[in-house]
Amino acid sequence: MNLIHESHSRLFPSKPFPYQTHVEYNRRLSDFNANIRLRGNTIYLHLNLQWKDIDEEIKIGLIQSLLLRLFKERRTTSNIQLYNNFIKNIPILTPKTKSDPILEQSFQRVNERFFDYQMERPNLQWGKASFRQLAHYNFHDDNVTVSSLFQDVPLEVIDYLMYHELLHKFYKFEHRNGRSAYHTREFKEAEQRYPNQKGTERQLNLIVQKKCRKSFWRLW
Ligand SMILES: [Zn+2]
Incomplete structure (x- = not known):
């Protein structure tokens, strides 16, 4: 039994497995990324090469998560829990290669003010000038990306x-009922501890609106 079949039969013990499978490891996908597709009768699994040497039980959890997404079902298994714990620990193992002076200083201020210097620096980078x-934050490569729109805004907003x-x-x-929750109540409460949070949020929205209008007019 191959890994996809194994993952499927542990997930759906009473369902048949009428599929062909195709597994490919490559370097094109980003760090610890993977995806699954069903074309006709064949399940295609593509994984970043980094997955190759990872324990099979963890890989089964990954594949089960992808199968659940593919079949639009929700449940959790011990393998999925293993996989989620693995993902949570990737940031510890990831080399820190990317940084930028503005983001680095912002990180240092925030780490001092809110995390008592206890936070390990993630990778830091400017992304596209995205409004969306x-x-x-990406767990898979321990990376904070900030839209380039904010390169010239007040430090309070970057922070x-x-x-x-x-x-x-x-x-x-948190992984519950087969779903990952990111903005939990705990998270939102912590976010509100940012001094003048409402005011900063307003300022942020104004900056985005203004920049958006500017780039809109530039199109004309
Ligand atoms: Zn968020």
Whole structure:
């Protein structure tokens, strides 16, 4: 039995497995990424090469998570729990290669003010000038990305975005009923401890609106 079949039969013990399978490890996917597709009768699994040497029980959890997404079902298994714990620990193992002076200083201020210097620095980078995703924390490569829109805004606003993303690194996620929750109540309460949180949030929205209008007019 191959790994996909094994994952499937542990997940759905009473269901048949009428599929062909195709597994491919490659370097094109980003760190610890993987995806699954069903084409006709074949399940295609693509994994980043980093998965190759990872324990099979963890890989089964990964594949089960992908199968559940594919079949739009929700449940959890001991393998999925193993996989989630593994993901939560990737940041500890990830080399820190990316940084930037503005983001680094922001990280240092936030780490001092809110985390008592206890937070290990993640990778830090500017992303595209995105209006949709202002900032993002990725567990798979321990990376905080901040939209380049914010390269020239008041430090308070950058720090607020940084604080939000570091809270993701700090609280990780909760896995319940087959779903991962990121903005938990605990998370939101911590976020509100940012001094003048409402005011900073307003300031942030104004900056985004203003920049959005500017780039809109530039199109004309
Ligand atoms: Zn968030």
